[in-house]
Amino acid sequence: MAAHTLERGIVSSHDRRRPTVRTSLGILQGGLLVTLVLVGLGPILWLAKAAVTPTQETLRDPLGLFPTGIDWANLATAWNRAEIDHYFVNTLIVAAGAWFFQLLVATTGGYVLSVLRPRYGNVIFGLVLATLFVPSVVLLVPLYLTILDVPIVHVSLLNTFWAVWLPMGASAFNVLLVKRFFDGLPREIFEAARVDGAGPFRLLWSIVLPMSKPILGVVSVFAVIAAWKDYLWPLLVLPDPDHQPLSVRLPAIAPYLELDVFLAALAISTVLPIALFLGFQRLFLSGAGLGGAVKG
Amino acid sequence: MTTISSPRPAVVPAPPPSSTAARRGRRSLRDWLRDGGLSTLVLALPMILVFGVFSWFPIGRALVMSVQETNLVSAAEFVGLDNFVYVLQDPLLGKAVRNTLWFALLALVFGYPLPLAAAVLMSEVRRLRGLYSALAYLPVVVPPVVAVLLWKFFYDPSETGVFNTMAGWVGLGPYPWLQNAGSAMPSLVLEATWAAAGGTVIIYLAALVGVRTELYEAAEVDGAGVWRKIWHVTLPQLRGVLFITLILQVIGTSQVFLEPFLFTGGGPNNATLTVLMLIYDYAFGSSLGGNYGAATALSLMLAGVLAALSAVYFRVTRPWSS
Numbered sequence: 001m002a003a004h005t006l007e008r009g010i011v012s013s014h015d016r017r018r019p020t021v022r023t024s025l026g027i028l029q030g031g032l033l034v035t036l037v038l039v040g041l042g043p044i045l046w047l048a049k050a051a052v053t054p055t056q057e058t059l060r061d062p063l064g065l066f067p068t069g070i071d072w073a074n075l076a077t078a079w080n081r082a083e084i085d086h087y088f089v090n091t092l093i094v095a096a097g098a099w100f101f102q103l104l105v106a107t108t109g110g111y112v113l114s115v116l117r118p119r120y121g122n123v124i125f126g127l128v129l130a131t132l133f134v135p136s137v138v139l140l141v142p143l144y145l146t147i148l149d150v151p152i153v154h155v156s157l158l159n160t161f162w163a164v165w166l167p168m169g170a171s172a173f174n175v176l177l178v179k180r181f182f183d184g185l186p187r188e189i190f191e192a193a194r195v196d197g198a199g200p201f202r203l204l205w206s207i208v209l210p211m212s213k214p215i216l217g218v219v220s221v222f223a224v225i226a227a228w229k230d231y232l233w234p235l236l237v238l239p240d241p242d243h244q245p246l247s248v249r250l251p252a253i254a255p256y257l258e259l260d261v262f263l264a265a266l267a268i269s270t271v272l273p274i275a276l277f278l279g280f281q282r283l284f285l286s287g288a289g290l291g292g293a294v295k296g
Numbered sequence: 297m298t299t300i301s302s303p304r305p306a307v308v309p310a311p312p313p314s315s316t317a318a319r320r321g322r323r324s325l326r327d328w329l330r331d332g333g334l335s336t337l338v339l340a341l342p343m344i345l346v347f348g349v350f351s352w353f354p355i356g357r358a359l360v361m362s363v364q365e366t367n368l369v370s371a372a373e374f375v376g377l378d379n380f381v382y383v384l385q386d387p388l389l390g391k392a393v394r395n396t397l398w399f400a401l402l403a404l405v406f407g408y409p410l411p412l413a414a415a416v417l418m419s420e421v422r423r424l425r426g427l428y429s430a431l432a433y434l435p436v437v438v439p440p441v442v443a444v445l446l447w448k449f450f451y452d453p454s455e456t457g458v459f460n461t462m463a464g465w466v467g468l469g470p471y472p473w474l475q476n477a478g479s480a481m482p483s484l485v486l487e488a489t490w491a492a493a494g495g496t497v498i499i500y501l502a503a504l505v506g507v508r509t510e511l512y513e514a515a516e517v518d519g520a521g522v523w524r525k526i527w528h529v530t531l532p533q534l535r536g537v538l539f540i541t542l543i544l545q546v547i548g549t550s551q552v553f554l555e556p557f558l559f560t561g562g563g564p565n566n567a568t569l570t571v572l573m574l575i576y577d578y579a580f581g582s583s584l585g586g587n588y589g590a591a592t593a594l595s596l597m598l599a600g601v602l603a604a605l606s607a608v609y610f611r612v613t614r615p616w617s618s
Contacts, residue, residue, distance in 0.1 A: 008509040008512065009420045010416070010522060010526060010530060012513070029420070032417050033428065036414075036428060036432055037431060040431040041431055041434060043438075043490075044435075044438065047442075047446055059456060061456075062456060063461050105342045108339045108341075124340065127352060128343070128347060134599065135598070135599050135602055137575065137598055138355065139351070139354050140579070140595060141358070142355070142361060144579070145357070145361075146357070151353060166350055170347045199332065200339060204339070229439050231554055232557075246439070247440075247441040250442065259449075263446075263449075266445055270438055270442050273439060274437055276437070277433070278430075281430055285430075288433065288498040288502075289501065289503075
C-alpha cells in the first residue's frame, strides 16, 4: 500500500512516460525549484554575504553577487563591541529554560492524564484544552500584571527569566501532543512494570520517557524555536537590557550600529535556528505537519 | 517501593460495617495514599501550578479587569461597561479594525492559494522532494525579528534599495514601499507571507500523503485530465485541512503585531495601526500608567469576534468538512 501511494500521484505512471507530460511537469517542477531557491534561500544567502561585506559596498551595489573584499571583522565587531555575545547567551538561557519547563509540564501532565488517570484528570484536561481556544491576545495584559505580582507568593518576576520560562510552560498544545502519544503506548508494558514494583516516578522515567523520544524531540525543537522567536513577551517582562534576548535587542540597537555590523548581528542571530533546522529537518517537518493534524 | 513479601490484599483491612463520616474520610484518604494518589498529585503539580497561575488565573482576571478601572496606581474600581464604551468611541478603533481586516484579506490573497499550489506540485515530485520541503520551510525558521529587520532594509526607498534595484531592472520604481500609506500594508503582508507560507506548505504536503489515490484511477477511467483530477479528487479530500489552515490564518493575522510594530510603528499616518497595536498602546504605550481596563476590553472583543467567526465557519462548512 505504501509503495503503491508512492508510485501513484495525480499524474499516472502511464502519463508520466508520455514526452509532453514529462516535459511540462519537468518545466513546472524545475520552475518551482528555482523559485524556492530564490525566494526561500535567496534572502538568507544575501544576509550571509552582506554580513561580511563593507557597508559602502552593500549600499552601492546591494545585489552584487560577490563582495570585492571580504570583511570578516564585521562578525567579530558585532560579537564583541555590539555585545551580541551577551544577548546571544541571554537567548540561550531563555530558550533552555523554556525548553525545560515546556518539557517538564508536558511530560508530567501528559503522563498523569494518559497513564495515571486520577479522578480529577478529566476536569484538568478539560481546563487545559479550553485554553487552546483562548487567543493569546487575551492573556497579554492580565498575564503581564500576574508577572508583576504573582498570586499567593506575591513576588514580582519582572526582569527575571522566570517571567518568560513559566508562561511558556503553560502550552496546552504540548500537553495534548504528549498525552496523545502516551495514549498510543502499549498498556501491558505499564502493567508489567507495576507488577515488578515500579512506582509512578520510576515508570515515567525508565519506561514511558525512553519510549517517547520522537514526540519529546518534536516538543523540544518547537520549544527552543518558539523561545528564540518570541519578541513581544520578553520585550514586556524583560525591560532591563542586561536580561534581554537577541530578538528584543536587535531592533533597539539597530540605530546605533553601522550597517555592516548590524547585518552581521542579524546573521549571527539566524545561525543557530538554521543549524537546528538543518540538523533536525525530519523533526521540524513532521512536527509542522502534525500541527495541522492535531489542531484540527 | 513496598515491603517485599506481603501480598497486598492481606494488609487491606476489611471496611468497618458502620463507620462515621469522619472515619470514612480518614480511611479513604489512606486508600488514596496507598493507591499512589500523592505521587500522582505531585506529578500533576507542574501542570496545575503553571496553568493555574499563568493561564487560568489571567484568563479569569481578563474578564474581571474588563469591567474595572485599573492602572496599578490607584485601587481597582468597578466601572461596568465603561471600558467597552471607551474603546468603541475611540476614533482610532475603526482605523485599526479596517487595517487589520485589510491585512488579513491581503494575507489570504497572497498566502492562501500559493502554498496550496506549491504543495500539490511538490507532491508530484519524484526526486529531491526533501530539498523542496526544506527550501520552502527555511524562511519559517528565520527569527521573525531578523526577517522584519532584513526586509526593512530590502524595502529601502532609495534607488539603490534592494527591491528598488530589482524594480529598476525592469524599468520601474523607485518606490517608497513602507513610507507610502497605500503600499505600506501590502509590503508588510508580503514579508509576513514569506515568513509563514512554508509552514502551510508542509501542512498541505502532510495532508496530500493521505489522499486516496484509487480515486485518480477512477477519474481517469472517466476521462478526467489533470485539472479535473485536482479539482474533483485532490481538493475535496483536502477540505478539512484547507478549512483548518484558513481558520488558523485568520486567527493569526487578526493578532498581527510584530510587522507593523517594527516596520512602520503603525505609520505612515496610522495606515498600519492594527488592533493588537492599539491594545499595546492602551496598556503600555503611555509612560503615565496603562489603561489596562480598555486594553483587556478590546482584547476580549477581538477574542469574541474570532470565536464567533470560527463558530459560524464551522457551522457553514460542517456538512462537507468531516
